[in-house]
Amino acid sequence: MFDPAVGRSLGPGPARCIHCDAPISELRRRLSPVCEAPDCRTHGVLGRLHAVNRREAKHRAEQLAAERDRVLAGLRDAFRDRAAEAERAGTGFLIGVLPANELGVEAVAPDRIELFLERLRGIVVAARSVPVAAASPATEPGEPPLALQRAACGLCRGRCCRSGGNHAYLDEASLARILAAEPSRTEEELFAQYRSFAPSHAYVGACLFQAEDGCALPRELRSDTCNRHLCGELRTLHAEWLASDARELGLGAAADGVLVRTTTLSLPSAMGDTVT
Ligand code: SF4
Ligand code: SF4
Ligand SMILES: [Zn+2]
Structure with a gap:
């Protein structure tokens, strides 16, 4: 050619x-x-x-x-004993690689929460007109179990939250779901809740709610995008777990081919797994 x-x-x-x-x-x-x-x-x-x-x-x-092969080799070394033990016990052991957020934290400028709330005020009327039945659920079938998502995203520390800015992906559909969840709550009460969750420090240049120890918002106040987003690495890990049926996992978070954090996790077998 x-x-x-x-x-x-x-x-x-x-x-x-x-x-x-x-x-x-x-x-x-x-x-x-x-x-x-x-x-x-x-x-x-x-x-x-x-x-x-x-x-x-x-x-x-x-x-x-x-880079991935190098990280996997490092993880196989790090989890060698644990994997051998799991194999002996017949539980199966799966190794997975995730991204790593490597940003530092900084004080959140006070105007960021004001900008966030101003934007919410701008879309709340439109959100009120989204039919509640059409408001989308926070989770979908076929997603990894929450325990796996929590362990993976906790280890990664939210690399994907980098682009949350001052909007945290909250759109009309998400707001409609959040408003419908507590119909007696006024809009101002909801805004006050968001204000109360705003952390004093967040990762540099990332979402205003991305505190050092994770998202400062409870899951029900996060956008549908936040609740549903699964990066490619997490999707791959989920698929590998479903295929392997392992009950023990050894996870590593890596940035630019360098392993920065590891964790282990026990999960029920993927067979008969239900989304929680
Ligand atoms: S979805 Fe992926 S990038 Fe986002 S926090 Fe979880 S592991 Fe990290
Ligand atoms: S609201 Fe939470 S999950 Fe969503 S982008 Fe911000 S820190 Fe990440
Ligand atoms: Zn010619």
Whole structure:
């Protein structure tokens, strides 16, 4: 197959521009797969960029796979005895790799909670008009059990909360669910609750509710996005757990291929697992 970054089309007959099919000289062919027309030269440049991007993406994927293998090797070492014990006991032992939040914490500027509440006030009317029946549930079937999510996300410390900013992903549908859960609570009472949960310190540049020891909001006050989001690593771990049916797990959180934290976890067998 033709690859504009590495070679030229060398079929039979005179060389032709790969974009407009005009004949090109042998000398031109050695320089480029396209003729000198501006459109064709642009096409040639884009083709080369595309090939470079593809090579870079492939290189990055290989790098990530090598980092993951390195972390897995470290985890196998760290959990060697535990895994052997679990195998002897017939409980099965599964090793999983998760991301790691490596940010530091800083004092939360007081205007952040004000900005958050101002935004909530802006969408509360629209939330009131979302039919309660259409308000989505906080959990879906097929998700990892909460015990697994808590252990995994607790170990990771919320790498995905980096983009929660001053909105914490609260949208009209989430607010509709939250309002419907306690119909006697006034909007101002709800806003006061959010204010009371705002931590004094949060991770640098992350969600205003992301305190050092985890999300400062109770699950029922979090957005549907927060309650439902599962990163790729957690999805992979869940799938591997379902496939392995292990009851003991050894988890590691890694950033840039470096293992930074580990934990172990016992879960009931995935067979017959129910979402809680
Ligand atoms: S979903 Fe993934 S990235 Fe987010 S806290 Fe959990 S383990 Fe970390
Ligand atoms: S509200 Fe909690 S779970 Fe959601 S982004 Fe903020 S810290 Fe993360
Ligand atoms: Zn051409």
